[in-house]
Structures are given as structure tokens and as C-alpha cells.
Amino acid sequence: MDTEKFIERAQAVAARVSRAADEEAVAHLIAEDQTRFGAENVGVVRAACGIAETGTCVVITDDEETRLKTMLPEVSVIVLRADDIVPNLADTAAFLRERQSGDRISYTSFITGPSRTADIERVSAIGVHGPLDLHIILLEG
Amino acid sequence: MSHTPPASNREYHRQIADSLADSFLRRTLDKFAVEYRASRDKVFSEVAERELIGRIAEVKDSAAKHIEDLYARFKQEAERRGAVVHRAADAAEACAIIAQIAAENGVKRVVKSKSMTAEEVGLNAHLKKNGIDICETDLGEWIVQLRGEGPSHMVLPAIHLSRDQVADEFEKATGEKQDHEDVQRLVKVARRELKPKFHEADMGLSGANFCIAETGTLAIVTNEGNGRLVNTLPRVHVALAGLDKLVPTIDDALTALQVLPRNATSQRITAYTTFIGGAGPCAKSPTGRKILHIVLLDNGRTKLAADPLFSQVFRCVRCGACANVCPVFRMVGGHRMGHIYVGAIGLVLTYLFHDRKIAKTLCQNCIGCGSCKAVCSGGIDLPALIGEIRARFSREDGAPLPARLASVAMKNRTVFHTLLKFMRFSQRPVAGTDGFVRHLPMALFGKHGFKSLPALAPKSFREQWPTLERRPAQPKMKIALFAGCAQDFVYPQHLKAAMKVFAAAGVEVVFPMTQTCCGLPLSMLGETATAKEVARQNIAAFAGDCECIVTLCASCASHLKHGYVRLLGAEAEAFAAKVIDFSSFVHDKLGRDVLRLQPRPEKVAYHASCHLCRELGVKEAPRELIRRAAEYVPSKEEESCCGFGGTFSAKFPEISAELMRKKLENVTASGATRLVLDCPGCAMQLAGGADRQKLNLRVTHIAELLADALAIGLE
Ligand code: SF4
Ligand code: SF4
Numbered sequence: 001m002d003t004e005k006f007i008e009r010a011q012a013v014a015a016r017v018s019r020a021a022d023e024e025a026v027a028h029l030i031a032e033d034q035t036r037f038g039a040e041n042v043g044v045v046r047a048a049c050g051i052a053e054t055g056t057c058v059v060i061t062d063d064e065e066t067r068l069k070t071m072l073p074e075v076s077v078i079v080l081r082a083d084d085i086v087p088n089l090a091d092t093a094a095f096l097r098e099r100q101s102g103d104r105i106s107y108t109s110f111i112t113g114p115s116r117t118a119d120i121e122r123v124s125a126i127g128v129h130g131p132l133d134l135h136i137i138l139l140e141g
Numbered sequence: 142m143s144h145t146p147p148a149s150n151r152e153y154h155r156q157i158a159d160s161l162a163d164s165f166l167r168r169t170l171d172k173f174a175v176e177y178r179a180s181r182d183k184v185f186s187e188v189a190e191r192e193l194i195g196r197i198a199e200v201k202d203s204a205a206k207h208i209e210d211l212y213a214r215f216k217q218e219a220e221r222r223g224a225v226v227h228r229a230a231d232a233a234e235a236c237a238i239i240a241q242i243a244a245e246n247g248v249k250r251v252v253k254s255k256s257m258t259a260e261e262v263g264l265n266a267h268l269k270k271n272g273i274d275i276c277e278t279d280l281g282e283w284i285v286q287l288r289g290e291g292p293s294h295m296v297l298p299a300i301h302l303s304r305d306q307v308a309d310e311f312e313k314a315t316g317e318k319q320d321h322e323d324v325q326r327l328v329k330v331a332r333r334e335l336k337p338k339f340h341e342a343d344m345g346l347s348g349a350n351f352c353i354a355e356t357g358t359l360a361i362v363t364n365e366g367n368g369r370l371v372n373t374l375p376r377v378h379v380a381l382a383g384l385d386k387l388v389p390t391i392d393d394a395l396t397a398l399q400v401l402p403r404n405a406t407s408q409r410i411t412a413y414t415t416f417i418g419g420a421g422p423c424a425k426s427p428t429g430r431k432i433l434h435i436v437l438l439d440n441g442r443t444k445l446a447a448d449p450l451f452s453q454v455f456r457c458v459r460c461g462a463c464a465n466v467c468p469v470f471r472m473v474g475g476h477r478m479g480h481i482y483v484g485a486i487g488l489v490l491t492y493l494f495h496d497r498k499i500a501k502t503l504c505q506n507c508i509g510c511g512s513c514k515a516v517c518s519g520g521i522d523l524p525a526l527i528g529e530i531r532a533r534f535s536r537e538d539g540a541p542l543p544a545r546l547a548s549v550a551m552k553n554r555t556v557f558h559t560l561l562k563f564m565r566f567s568q569r570p571v572a573g574t575d576g577f578v579r580h581l582p583m584a585l586f587g588k589h590g591f592k593s594l595p596a597l598a599p600k601s602f603r604e605q606w607p608t609l610e611r612r613p614a615q616p617k618m619k620i621a622l623f624a625g626c627a628q629d630f631v632y633p634q635h636l637k638a639a640m641k642v643f644a645a646a647g648v649e650v651v652f653p654m655t656q657t658c659c660g661l662p663l664s665m666l667g668e669t670a671t672a673k674e675v676a677r678q679n680i681a682a683f684a685g686d687c688e689c690i691v692t693l694c695a696s697c698a699s700h701l702k703h704g705y706v707r708l709l710g711a712e713a714e715a716f717a718a719k720v721i722d723f724s725s726f727v728h729d730k731l732g733r734d735v736l737r738l739q740p741r742p743e744k745v746a747y748h749a750s751c752h753l754c755r756e757l758g759v760k761e762a763p764r765e766l767i768r769r770a771a772e773y774v775p776s777k778e779e780e781s782c783c784g785f786g787g788t789f790s791a792k793f794p795e796i797s798a799e800l801m802r803k804k805l806e807n808v809t810a811s812g813a814t815r816l817v818l819d820c821p822g823c824a825m826q827l828a829g830g831a832d833r834q835k836l837n838l839r840v841t842h843i844a845e846l847l848a849d850a851l852a853i854g855l856e
Contacts, residue, residue, distance in 0.1 A: 096416060097355075120304055120328065
């Protein structure tokens with residue numbers, strides 16, 4: 001239920017969504033992208049959770065390297081376990097609070113579709129300073 | 142469209158004329174206004190809009206009350222995670238603090254993501270003066286920076302520019318020929334040109350949408366991806382935000398995040414929402430950690446937080462929706478509607494943060510339609526704040542002559558009504574002057590041309606009253622009728638039609654002769670003391686026994702119902718509770734079997750008066766009644782303002798005329814031959830316009846339609 005909604009909402013903001021039954025299938029999908037776009041143009045990260053309501057991937061990006069992988073390459077691949085999808089944005093509160101518990105320093109990115117703008121004549125354009133293509137691989141089972 | 146604030150009223154009108162003549166701007170903003178409405182409705186249909194807005198208002202109101210506690214908590218939490226938190230008393234101090242941070246860290250180049258607060262303090266100019274190169278990286282901001290302008294919208298900074306103009310600018314910036322048609326290609330130019338800037342920069346400068354006190358976290362909302370590059374690649378990150386961005390908890394931020402993107406760009410969430418909790422690792426920094434400074438700006442905010450009325454501005458999340466739905470913004474664009482911040486909130490913030498003189502001119506340019514208030518993310522009563530600013534100007538700088546005269550004349554009902562009769566008998570007819578007849582004393586002063594004006598009726602309603610049938614044989618209920626000046630003296634036919642409807646439904650009507658003007662024009666002119674006096678006179682006049690106080694004027698109804706309680710508090714509550722507009726009365730209080738109507742073979746369109754559909758929230762009743770009386774033909778943008786707006790049509794006839802033209806265009810396109818409405822002000826505007834344009838369109842009050850459709854034979 002949440003998975004279907006997640007897919008619909010992510011696709012509505014121009015994300016590509018693939019389903020993978022196991023890690024092997026995930027690896028295969030990543031390799032495909034790397035062949036198609038060139039390995040240096042593909043950044044791969046794992047999401048901590050997803051939000052069905054918005055089609056969002058929540059990624060822990062505390063370290064710079066992970067963060068830059070979601071920003072600089074033209075193709076951004078995010079692997080998300082279907083079991084980690086929560087229904088709504090508000091459901092991420094406990095997770096965010098936990099990430100800041102004690103003195104913990106954190107940087108959390110909610111990523112929804114590829115980067116976009118409508119700044120010129122309100123024409124929607126995909127891929128401004130971030131990725132031109134966001135590929136979400138949903139790991140099921 | 143240059144962005145110099147108007148030095149005088151006359152200059153302001155010249156600037157407005159330029160905007161109205163800018164056909165690209167007009168087309169763009171027209172299209173935007175219509176498309177925004179539709180996409181906003183769609184994306185809000187998935188959430189409990191009013192409830193979320195109510196929660197934002199609650200959180201922000203409480204934040205305003207506890208601003209010092211929140212600041213202390215935020216500072217403590219952010220600093221234990223390696224950030225340095227500064228507090229700047231005003232714009233100059235904010236600039237100085239940031240220049241100091243730059244100097245201490247040997248910063249030469251700065252990349253910036255969108256920050257209205259930076260615009261507020263004039264940061265770019267200050268850093269440039271200090272020899273620092275500062276580059277905007279948000280596409281729209283970069284474009285306006287290249288042109289040496291300010292943003293014309295808080296969310297869409299370059300909405301006033303065509304792709305052609307953008308291509309010109311890019312040609313200058315790159316020295317290369319650019320595609321003037323393909324927007325996607327122009328976007329790629331920005332990507333290519335700005336990429337090296339991110340890598341070269343020593344400092345990234347950003348705003349923040351929420352500063353979460355419980356964890357010292359910054360929440361930043363962006364779409365283009367520049368924001369995250371700005372706060373990631375350079376070794377120093379400075380975030381500048383107003384103290385009003387403080388919220389207590391993560392949950393509060395998440396609540397507001399359900400509304401902000403929906404209201405700003407009709408998105409469920411933006412492409413990137415980032416939560417920065419402290420100074421994380423950073424390869425380029427000498428210490429291996431990000432050098433993170435957070436500057437919280439006061440600039441009048443703590444004083445505001447304590448203001449009983451203006452503390453509402455703390456609820457603003459800068460979504461820009463109040464511009465998107467504003468009929469004035471749609472006509473003139475953002476550069477004519479705010480100094481730095483634009484739209485309804487721009488008028489208010491120009492007064493609070495910037496220049497009183499500019500604000501005095503700009504704040505006149507609000508028609509009071511209430512569209513902004515209806516969509517505001519924080520439920521801010523923007524028209525009331527704008528009205529209060531106008532009132533303050535007239536209290537502090539002395540009221541203009543017409544306001545003072547109105548005040549003197551209307552204090553005493555007999556004088557006022559004698560004056561009206563004098564105007565009728567004098568050979569100099571009121572028609573041909575202002576036409577602001579609902580607020581009659583003003584009629585002596587303005588000028589008009591775009592619509593025909595009604596003359597005062599030969600016999601006012603109150604003069605005809607003794608001859609009218611008002612007590613049916615077996616009355617089913619008893620009501621009191623509030624006439625309102627415009628219908629009493631200009632459109633008595635509205636009231637007479639209503640009398641027919643009441644008679645047919647067996648309703649007994651009393652008309653207290655000591656009633657007077659509702660006082661709305663006085664409130665709008667800032668004459669609060671007289672407005673209160675007039676309100677008390679009316680409350681006394683209607684002290685007698687009746688079930689409802691019915692009025693055919695939506696503006697009077699909203700003022701009697703809400704305005705009186707605002708002015709007088711508990712003293713007005715019993716009176717206000719009885720006030721009801723004509724359509725709601727007929728629809729809600731008289732059953733279908735009590736008032737029998739015979740549908741007429743007539744195509745009828747509806748204009749929803751601002752005061753009825755937004756201030757009173759009455760939407761279905763009039764439409765339902767039209768369906769019972771004729772063939773209802775829906776038209777586009779039924780709820781958009783007709784352009785009358787009381788004194789507005791006299792002050793800004795050029796804008797008023799355009800709004801009227803648009804309205805009549807939509808109505809005629811529906812194929813209707815009659816247009817009905819619930820307000821004599823709108824009737825004056827639209828009947829005048831239809832006559833002037835020689836349209837085959839009758840403009841009547843809804844009471845007249847119902848009177849025409851009475852199924853008398855069936856009785
Ligand atoms: S009340 Fe209407 S005209 Fe005035 S600022 Fe709000 S939307 Fe604009
Ligand atoms: S005043 Fe309300 S509508 Fe306008 S920008 Fe602020 S939150 Fe948005």
C-alpha cells in the first residue's frame with residue numbers, strides 16, 4: 001500500500017523507480033546505469049527510509065562523500081528498502097530527533113525527484129545544479 | 142521594469158502605468174494567477190489545510206511570546222554541536238558580523254543560495270564593498286543579480302522576465318550566443334557557468350527556513366540543489382535568518398513543511414529538504430570540520446513579537462502565496478508591490494523593516510479583497526494589518542481632508558442624511574464624480590472614467606418605507622432590515638425586490654429609522670473613533686426584538702458581523718450574532734416550500750463578492766439560489782475581485798478598470814445575459830462597466846433575480 005503510493009508519488013516528480021527482489025538484482029540495476037551513463041557519472045547511496053506521501057528518500061549524509069554523491073554526478077541512484085517506507089512526512093520526527101540526540105552532529109537529506117527549477121517563465125526544467133536523473137531502486141522482500 | 146521604489150505618489154502611478162503596459166508581464170501574471178489556483182487546490186486537497194494552518198499559527202504565536210527562551214535554547218544546542226550563533230540587532234550589525242567572519246577566515250569568494258533576509262539587510266552590496274566577490278546561485282536570483290535588480294517575487298525572483306531577456310543577460314555574462322527559445326538550454330548555461338563557482342568559493346551563504354530550538358538544527362528547503370552545494374563545498378557556511386524562523390521542535394518544522402511547499406509552488410515537498418545539525422566533517426577546512434556560523438537577525442523583530450496586532454507577522458514562512466493570489470500583484474508585479482519583500486506581506490514588511498515613506502505610498506495599493514488572508518500559510522490577517530498601517534499613517538501624519546470631512550459628517554446621522562439629500566437635489570449630480578457612493582462623502586472628491594456611474598435614486602429607500610407592505614397576514618418570523626448607504630440612497634430597488642421576497646415567504650420586516658452607515662469606510666480611512674461611535678448608534682437602533690438582522694450588502698454584513706466585534710468586543714457580540722447576509726438568510730432560514738421559485742429561462746452568471754465569499758465564507762447559498770431561479774452558468778474566476786474596493790477604485794482607477802475588464806470578459810464568455818451579485822459596491826462597478834462597454838448583460842442584485850422568479854401563481 002505504502003509502496004505503491006511511494007512509487008506513484010516519486011514518479012510524479014520525475015524519479016525513475018525500479019523494483020529489485022534481492023541485493024543481486026540491485027547490483028545488476030546499478031551496473032546497468034553505470035554502463036549506460038559511465039561509472040563516473042553515477043552516484044550510489046542507500047536511504048535510511050522513504051516517505052510514501054511525498055515520494056521522498058531520506059538519506060543520512062553526515063559525511064561529505066555520501067552527500068556529494070547525491071549532488072555532483074548527473075545520475076543519482078538511491079537504494080531504498082520497501083520495508084523502510086513510512087506513510088507521512090510527520091512520521092520522520094522520531095528518526096530526526098534520534099539523529100540529533102546527545103551532542104550528535106548530523107546532516108540529513110530529504111530527496112524528492114531530480115533537481116528542478118521553474119525560474120525562467122515558470123517552465124519546468126529538470127537538472128539544475130543537482131542530478132538530472134534520480135533512479136530509486138526499491139529493494140523488496 | 143526597474144526596481145526603484147517610488148519617491149512620490151505621482152511617480153508610483155507612472156510606474157504602475159509602465160507595468161500595466163508591459164504585455165509580457167501581464168500575460169505571465171495572468172496565466173500564473175489562474176494556474177496557481179488550480180494546482181494549489183489540487184495539492185491541498187490531500188491534507189487538512191485549515192488544521193495545518195491553524196497549527197502553524199499556534200506554534201508561531203507561541204514562538205513570538207517565548208522568543209528569548211527559544212533563542213537561548215537554539216544557541217546552546219547549535220553551539221554544543223560546533224556552530225557559532227550570533228545575534229544581530231539590525232541590518233548594519235548583521236552585515237558587519239558576516240564581513241568579520243569573512244575577514245577572519247580569509248574569504249575572497251562567496252556563493253550564495255536564496256535568502257530574503259540577506260536582501261533585507263543589503264548583504265550583497267556590503268560584502269562587495271569589502272572587496273568580496275559574491276555570486277548568487279539560485280537561477281532566478283542569479284538572473285536578477287546579473288541585471289542589477291532585486292527579486293520581483295519571493296519564490297520566483299525572475300518571474301517578470303521573458304526567456305528572451307534572460308538569454309540577453311546570459312549572452313552578456315558568457316560572451317557567447319545563446320538560444321533565445323529553449324528554456325532547458327538556458328538552464329544548462331547556468332549549470333555550466335556556476336559549477337566552478339561552487340568549487341572555488343571559500344564561503345557559502347544561505348538562509349534558513351526553520352531554526353529548530355530543541356536540537357539546534359537548521360532546516361533548509363530548495364529545489365535546484367544549489368543550496369546543498371553552497372552549504373557543503375566551501376569550508377565556511379554562514380546561515381542568516383530572522384529571529385522569526387525559530388520554532389521549538391522538529392515536529393513544528395515538519396508541520397510547517399507540509400504547508401510551505403504546497404503553498405509556494407504547489408509541491409508536496411521540494412526536491413531537497415535539508416536538516417543541518419551542527420558542524421560536520423569538511424575536507425577543505427583546516428580543522429577538518431565545517432566552520433559554521435548562524436546569524437539570527439532582530440531588526441525590529443523582538444519589538445514586533447510584543448505587539449498585540451503585528452506579532453502575527455511571525456507566522457510568515459515566506460511562501461509567497463499572498464502575492465500569487467493578489468489581484469493587485471497580478472496587475473502590477475512584485476517590483477511595484479513591496480520594497481524587498483513583495484505581495485501582501487511585502488506591503489507590511491516594507492513598513493516594519495524598511496522605509497515609512499515608501500510604505501505610505503505602497504500600502505494604499507491594496508484593494509482589501511482578502512484573497513491573501515484566505516491562503517496564508519500562517520493565517521495572517523494581512524488586509525487588517527495593511528489597513529492598520531494606513532490608519533496609523535492618517536493618525537500620525539494627519540488624515541487627508543476627505544477622511545476628516547467624512548468623519549465629521551458621519552458622526553451625526555441627521556447631518557449625514559441631510560447631506561445626501563442635498564447632494565441629490567443639488568444640480569451637480571454625484572454621477573460623474575467618484576462613484577464611491579457606498580461611502581458617500583468621498584463621492585465629492587474623486588474622478589473616474591472607465592465606468593458609467595449611477596445617480597442617487599430620486600427617492601431613497603427610507604423615504605419609500607412608509608408606503609411599502611411589510612407585515613404579511615400571518616408572519617412566520619420577524620426580521621430587521623439593515624439598508625446600508627448604497628442601497629438606501631442609490632439602489633433602493635435591491636431592497637424593494639428583497640421586500641417582495643420577504644412578503645412572499647411570510648416574513649415580517651422592521652426598518653429602524655435611526656440606522657446609519659455601517660462605518661466601514663471610516664474604519665478603512667483610519668477614523669477609528671468615529672467608526673466606533675457609528676457602530677454604537679447602529680447597535681442601539683437594532684436593539685428591538687427580531688430574529689435576524691438582514692442586509693443585502695456583503696461589505697456591510699462583514700463589517701457588522703466581524704468589524705464591530707473587532708472594534709467594540711463583547712459589547713457588539715449579541716448584535717453581530719444576529720447579522721446575516723441576504724443569500725444565507727433566504728437559503729438557510731427559508732425552506733424551499735416557504736419560498737417557491739419558478740426557474741426563469743435565463744442564463745445567469747454569478748460574481749462572488751470578496752466580502753461574501755472570503756470574509757463571511759458564504760459560497761454555496763447564492764449559487765444554489767440562482768440554480769433555483771434560473772439557469773446558472775458558471776464563469777471563470779467567479780471569486781476574483783471586481784476591482785471596486787471602496788476608496789481603491791478612486792485611488793487606483795487604472796488598476797480598478799483592468800480588474801473590472803477581466804471580470805466582465807470572463808462573465809461574457811460564459812454566455813450569460815444576466816450577472817447577479819450580493820453587494821451594491823460590486824453592482825456599481827460591474828453595472829457601470831457593462832453599460833460603458835455596451836454589453837448585452839443585465840447586472841442585478843440576487844434579490845432582484847429571486848423577485849423576478851417568484852412563483853406567485855402557485856401560492
Ligand atoms: S487584500 Fe487583496 S489586494 Fe490587498 S494585499 Fe491581500 S490579496 Fe492583495
Ligand atoms: S504572509 Fe502568509 S502567504 Fe504571505 S509569504 Fe508569509 S506565510 Fe506566505
